[in-house]
Each structure stands twice: as structure tokens, then as C-alpha cells.
Amino acid sequence: MKAYLILEDGNVFTGVSIGAMKEVISEIVFNTSMTGYLEVLTDPSYAGQAVVMTYPLIGNYGVCYEDMESYKAWPDGFIVREISRRASNFRSEDSIETFLKNQNISGIAGIDTRALTKILREKGTMNGMITSNENYNLDEVINKLKEYSPKEVVQKVTCKEKIEYKPEKFIKKVALIDLGTKNNIAKSLVKRGCAVTVYPAATKAEEIIGEKPDGIMLSNGPGDPKECSDIIKEIKKLYDSDIPIFAICLGHQLMALANGGDTHKLKYGHRGANHPVKNLKNNRVYLSSQNHGFVVTEGSIDKQIAEPSFVNVNDGTIEGLHYLGKNIFTVQFHPEACPGPQDSEFLFDEFIHMMEVSK
Incomplete structure (x- = not known):
């Protein structure tokens, strides 16, 4: 299913939906780590944020639950260039796609994460929406994004x-x-x-x-x-x-x-x-x-x-x-x-x- 990442500045990225099929508004931040995506997803410091992974291929070593940094995933959303369909790791217990669904985390794959990261570096961190609704009203979404602020995280x-x-x-x-x-x-x-x-x-x-x-x-x-x-x-x-x-x-x-x-x-x-x-x-x-x-x-x-x-x-x-x-x-x-x-x-x-x- 198609998914859209809409930024507060009006930029829109089109990709495919991964994880939970729900609409979320969150602060969009990027992480430059080449490994450790499970630790990122289970780090409570990401509560109230959606994470862009700058490394292009995510999920290639699967999910090992022993490596979780807390009992659940905390980000509102997960944004990647490409999500691995198959894990290659003797410790892997699950796929990252299944993990996102089970943890009720919305995500989007297939977008140009380099271009997205450049926008965030040049304009600064901003709010965004991940949605599968192709009939969104851009002006209404931008107004919602400007009003969003996570509290008591x-x-x-x-x-x-x-x-x-x-x-x-x-x-x-x-x-x-x-x-x-x-x-x-x-x-x-x-x-x-x-x-x-x-x-x-x-x-x-x-x-x-x-x-x-x-x-x-x-x-x-x-x-x-x-x-x-x-x-x-x-x-x-x-x-x-x-x-x-x-x-x-x-x-x-x-x-x-x-x-x-x-x-x-x-x-x-x-x-x-x-x-x-x-x-x-x-x-x-x-x-x-x-x-x-x-x-x-x-x-x-x-x-x-x-x-x-x-x-x-x-x-x-x-x-x-x-x-x-x-x-x-x-x-x-x-x-x-x-x-x-x-x-x-x-x-x-x-x-x-x-x-x-x-x-």
C-alpha cells in the first residue's frame, strides 16, 4: 500500500507502508547508525519522535529480542530507504517488518532518505505525518503539524x-x-x-x-x-x-x-x-x-x-x-x-x- 510522509514545510515523500497501518504525527529526527536499529526502536528517548535511518538497508540481520533496550518500542514512526525482506543472522528470531506490526509502529519505506535528511539538516528538525490516505488536504495537514508538540514524555x-x-x-x-x-x-x-x-x-x-x-x-x-x-x-x-x-x-x-x-x-x-x-x-x-x-x-x-x-x-x-x-x-x-x-x-x-x- 502507498504511504506518504508529509513534512511541516510542505515537502511530501511517497513510499510504501510498513508496520502498523495507522496515521501518526510526530517530530521527525534522523539517526546515522549503520547497525543497532532494534536498540534505536526500543530506546525510550525516542518517545514522541519518528526516526529516519540514514543507512539505506534496514533489517538485514533481523530481530533478536535479547538486544532490546526496554520492554517495547517507543518511536511513533520508522522511516527507511529499504527494508530487508529476509534476515541473515543465526541469532535472528523475527523480521523487522513483523516486529513493527506487533509493536504497533507505523512506518514508510522506499523514500529518498538522503534527500529527507538534507532537508532536516538544512531547515532543522520538524514535525511530519505518516499516512496512507491519498486524499489528504496538504494545508490542513500542515496546520496540524505546526500545532503538534509532545508533552509529558x-x-x-x-x-x-x-x-x-x-x-x-x-x-x-x-x-x-x-x-x-x-x-x-x-x-x-x-x-x-x-x-x-x-x-x-x-x-x-x-x-x-x-x-x-x-x-x-x-x-x-x-x-x-x-x-x-x-x-x-x-x-x-x-x-x-x-x-x-x-x-x-x-x-x-x-x-x-x-x-x-x-x-x-x-x-x-x-x-x-x-x-x-x-x-x-x-x-x-x-x-x-x-x-x-x-x-x-x-x-x-x-x-x-x-x-x-x-x-x-x-x-x-x-x-x-x-x-x-x-x-x-x-x-x-x-x-x-x-x-x-x-x-x-x-x-x-x-x-x-x-x-x-x-x-
Whole structure:
């Protein structure tokens, strides 16, 4: 069946429908990863967005459910050049087409994703509609697109009650605040001997502090960080508690906002598995996995509170902060990256060391 992708600027792409047969309106973003489409689809940070994969052939190694980063798929839509009809992988349990249908994700294939990505890079991220209705009214659709704005996406993706992960022998207790966490964050901590308790995003700081964790992790997540005003107030209390804290992505942004910093939206964001970041301490450059549309504004935090620790090599934006006089560091990228790259996985070891030293 024919499908159409209609952009807010009036551009229309014609392709074929894949996945669920439903009409969706969403923010259209692109990801440059060559692998990891299942991890992208199951990353809660994509809630409220439809993802364009710039790599032309998607689905060629099928679906292995063990690789899912959460219990379900989160994007509103999935946009590809070509979807593989046959998977070649001994681990494959399903096709990507079947997965999209079962997860109720609408998609479109057969469009020029290079041209689409160029539009998003030149004009910036914009809203779009995926539809199979060939009798659409362009003016009416554009008006709907301009009015669309996803709200309360963190509340949508966070867990509803506490979840615990315990290795047989553990050395540290870590409280993981679920703002839209990926499974591999908890796995990375458990692998290092940590007992992890995952808390819903709205959990009060007093409850977390009262359970006396050795460290606190603030996870990744979707949406505009400034909309999380209640969560920011609780993070400020966690900051004042002197418990070691490691924050990733949205958690990094919220910690900055809790300490007087500011954030702003990038023109088209950073989404992919090949973004270079520079460690300002040792001047080494690491390849990183990233998925964010907002960044901490340079110079917005008092220099006596925090200093930049990582910067993006491509555009110079802040990729990490070290909080002075505190056992707190935060990064914009994903050190738990799965399927990769794993260049910055050592940051989990630094978090373990920080918890040990603080004791």
C-alpha cells in the first residue's frame, strides 16, 4: 500500500507502508547508525519522535529480542530507504517488518532518505505525518503539524514501580532514576558488582536518600528537559545530599538545570553511533553513541559550580560536566552504548571508583 510522509514545510515523500497501518504525527529526527536499529526502536528517548535511518538497508540481520533496550518500542514512526525482506543472522528470531506490526509502529519505506535528511539538516528538525490516505488536504495537514508538540514524555516512559537487579555478590548499592533508561545502563552496573534499584522518575529525593545508596545514576530520557520542573527540584536535593552521582543524557541536562544552568534545542540534534567527543582532561577523543536534541548551553553554569569535561569535536557543544567540590560528573553521550561504540565505557569504572573513594 502507498504511504506518504508529509513534512511541516510542505515537502511530501511517497513510499510504501510498513508496520502498523495507522496515521501518526510526530517530530521527525534522523539517526546515522549503520547497525543497532532494534536498540534505536526500543530506546525510550525516542518517545514522541519518528526516526529516519540514514543507512539505506534496514533489517538485514533481523530481530533478536535479547538486544532490546526496554520492554517495547517507543518511536511513533520508522522511516527507511529499504527494508530487508529476509534476515541473515543465526541469532535472528523475527523480521523487522513483523516486529513493527506487533509493536504497533507505523512506518514508510522506499523514500529518498538522503534527500529527507538534507532537508532536516538544512531547515532543522520538524514535525511530519505518516499516512496512507491519498486524499489528504496538504494545508490542513500542515496546520496540524505546526500545532503538534509532545508533552509529558518522561512520565510516559518511566517505570511505574521500583525494579531491583542484584548480582550474587555485590559491592555497591546504586539508585537508578528512570527518566527513560536503557537496559544496558543497569546491566553495565550489575556487571561491575552493583545492586541496582530502578526508581520511577517522580520518586521523591527523600525516599532515595533514605535508602542510603552508595551512588545515584540519572538516566537518559526523551523530551525537553525544561518541562521536567518537578524532577529538577528533586535532583537539586540529591545534589545537596553529597551522595556520588553519575548522570547520562537527559540526566546530565537536568542536573545542569538544577544548578542554575540553561539548555537549548539543537537545529537537528545528535543521533548516531559515531560522534567524536574530546576529553578535556587528557585531550583524547572517543567515538560515542548519542541520541539527543537538547544540550546544556555553554557558559550558563557558574564556573565555581561546574566545569566542562567533554566537548563535541564536530560543533563544540558541551558533552560533559564535572561538578567542583562534589562527587558528581555528567555526560551527554551514552557510555553504556549497545551495540557500540564502547570507547567511553570506562566512565562506569570511574563511577565505581568515585563511590569507593567517597566512603
